[in-house]
Amino acid sequence: MGRKHGIFSIQSEEVSISTKKKAVKRNGITIPQALETIYQQMRIAGNRSRTIESYDYIFNQFVRYNKLEYVEDITADSIYDYLGSLEVAQQTKLIRLKSIKAVLSKFHNNGWMKQKFWSTIQVKIDKEIKKGAKANDIEKLIELIDQNTFIGFRDTVAILTMYKTGIRIQTLGELKERHVDYENLTLNLDGSILKNHKFLKLPIDQELADLFKVLIKQNKKIRSYYNTKNTNIIITQNGLPISNGRTSNNAISKQLNKYSKRFGLENINAHAIRRGYAKKLLEAGASIAxxxxxxxxxxxxxTTQYLDLDVEEVAKDLREYL
Structure with missing residues (x-):
């Protein structure tokens, strides 16, 4: 044991010894650098800005929770710890996990991660049959909406557009006047506003075409008053597009949620309306293709998963073949 008295005693105020460890320089790529690179790659590949922004939000939340700095710091435990910290539904956890996996796979493709350890990480959820909106619910909703106001009329056109064409609510928000072919009664949707980036032509009926004309006429008055410039068919009462493209939670989805609560209609939301369109086609005899x-x-x-039937419906239909 060292002596601490007499000539062996050191007065602390006489000398100060630095105890800081020398920072170890690391050669690995930092997470911000890696993210910047893959986002640039995604933009060049044609990925939508809202997809990139969604990845960025979720992955940075994961990084902040685990206090990660370098790509090599990411482990299976860090993913499990993050998922375990989330006080959300299992379905939401699954969405977060898919986003993290997508980013990590891009890290792997760039050679920054050797093993795809995340591929075995799973979030189990109970499969729930999601019902499509029924025709009588849509009719009831249309009857209850006050169509004498701009908001009410706009919402009616939006609902009928989704139910008669099956377009996603994000596509609805980007639908322009040029997409409507009144002569051939079709929506000609270019890939720039569709999730799969492929051109799509959808038929519309004369009623919907006439509703578009009335709404577009009203839109011009509103844009003129607020001095806004766009050719969107579905706009806000201030003349702006209903969505900034970053989220599907736009003005119409909020209105649908409000109507559902106000009128006591349980299965009224954008996704249910789209499923209702698909189920309507199936019942009319359209093929899955x-x-x-x-x-x-x-x-x-x-599509097969999208049209999933509940067990009672399957049993009833099968009985007809016995």
């Missing part, structure tokens, strides 16, 4: 094309799905498997 045709429905898949109409919905703009990437493959038939997605």
């Amino acid at each position: 045709i429905i898949s094309k109409a919905l703009g799905h990437s493959d038939l498997a997605v």
Whole structure:
């Protein structure tokens, strides 16, 4: 044991010894650098800004929670710790996990991560049959909306557009006057406003075409008053597009939520209306392939899952073949 008295005693005020460890320089790529690179790659590949922004929000939340700095710091435990900290539904956790996996896979493709350890991480959820909106619910909703106001009339046109064409609410927000072919009664949707980036032509009826004309006429008055410039068919009462493209939670989805609560209609939301359109086509005898094309799905498997029938409905239909 060292002696601490007499000549062996050191007065602390006489000398100050630095105890700071020398910072170890790391050669790995930092997470911000990696993200900047893959986002640039995604933009060049044609990915939408809202997809990139969604990845960025979720992944940075994951990084902040774990206090990560370098790509090599990311482990399976850090993913599990983050997911375990979330006080959200399992479905939401699954969405977060998918986004994290997508980013990590891009890190791997760039050679920054050697093993795809995240591929075995799963979030189990109970499969729930999501019902589509029924025709009588849509009719009831249309009857209850005050169509003498701009908001009410606009919402009516938006609802009928989604139910009669099956377009996504994000696409609805980007629908322009040039997309409507009144002569051939079609919506000619270029890939720039569709999730799969493929041109799509959808039929419309004369009623919807006439509603577009009335709404567009009213839109011009509103844009003139507020001095806004756009050719969107569905706009806000201030003459602006209903969505900035970053989220599907736009003015129409908020209105649908409000109507659902006010009128006691449980299955009224943008996704239910789109499913209702798909189910309507199926019941009319359309093939899965045709429905898949109409919905703009990437493959038939997605459409098959989209049209999932509940067990009672399957049993009833099968009985007819006995």
